[in-house]
Amino acid sequence: MSETMRAVEVPEAGADFEVVEREVPTPGPEAVRIAVEACGVCHSDEMTKEGVYPRIEFPRTPGHEVVGRIDAVGADVTEWAEGDRVGVGWHGGHCFTCEACRRGDFINCEHADVTGIDFDGGYAEYTVAPREALAAVPEELDATEAAPLLCAGITTFNALRNSDARPGNLVAVQGVGGLGHLGIQYAHEAGFEVVALSRGTEKEAYARELGADHYVDTEREDPAEALQALGGAKVVLATAPSSEAISSVVGGLGVDGEVLAVGIPADPVDVHVGQLVGTRGSVSGWASGTARDSQDTLEFSALRDVTPEVETFDLADAGEAYERMLNADVRFRAVLTP
Ligand SMILES: [Zn+2]
Ligand SMILES: [Zn+2]
Known part of the structure; x- marks a missing residue:
């Protein structure tokens, strides 16, 4: 050598x-x-x-x-x-x-x-x-x-498997990028009903290929309303490092729902606590x-x-x-x- x-x-x-x-x-x-x-x-x-x-x-x-x-x-x-x-x-x-x-x-x-x-x-x-x-x-x-x-893999896999989500629960993955494209696959393989949230329509077909059951174009639809229309999310895995994106999904939680942030935005996240009290919801973070x-x-x-x-x-x-x-x-x- x-x-x-x-x-x-x-x-x-x-x-x-x-x-x-x-x-x-x-x-x-x-x-x-x-x-x-x-x-x-x-x-x-x-x-x-x-x-x-x-x-x-x-x-x-x-x-x-x-x-x-x-x-x-x-x-x-x-x-x-x-x-x-x-x-x-x-x-x-x-x-x-x-x-x-x-x-x-x-x-x-x-x-x-x-x-x-x-x-x-x-x-x-x-x-x-x-x-x-x-x-x-x-x-x-x-x-x-x-x-x-x-x-990227362990962060999304480990966050999801340590969450309270169970097979059949509605789990959203926000962002279809480095972490998100893995998060969708893990969520699908774990047996969740998977929603992919992303801006625009260009990633829809790809997200569905990875295992997303639903796709929400957050430029056209309010993500919180879209998630509520699907019954409310048990977990939103927030992979995009954007405080606005994280704020925008808190209203989409179902009972005991959790926004699980794995991407770290530079700015603080605005949360309306009323949206959490009403659902026993939470916003939390997870590291690898x-x-x-x-x-x-x-x-x-x-x-x-x-x-x-x-x-x-x-x-x-x-x-x-x-x-x-x-x-x-x-x-x-x-x-x-x-
Ligand atoms: Zn890293
Ligand atoms: Zn030690």
């Missing part, structure tokens, strides 16, 4: 990506090294690029949708072996000893590490990750299709999950053939992939391959 590798670095907050030649990292006793097969480009990589995440240090390699094969194992790691196919998502490890960890709530660990922020992520030929941050990746999944499941949740997502996706639409870019074109992702000019997830 060569001593050096190609990696994409953010040299300092706000700077452009640089493709550098760097020493191949060596895993510590509790970590593994992964030969990267693919890494997704996510909107949250902006936190690395712009340096807005607390405690980030530069230079830093982004990337928290990593798929690859273990090629070196730390001395104390017994549950993973060289050759294992693994993925790493946003949750990049936990301390096992804080209050949240003692309760098994690893995602809320007070000292949780974030992949591509607290340590170098997957925009590279090799990356090193802690043992507890690894998910096994089924062999039947293509690396470029598995990568986005480590963030742990490595085992990632593995559940990957296994379910393989079982039910849930696949993201991806465009692939060479590692050297990370800048272009990132720009196109920011401009919502990618259908629907950009993925880097080394």
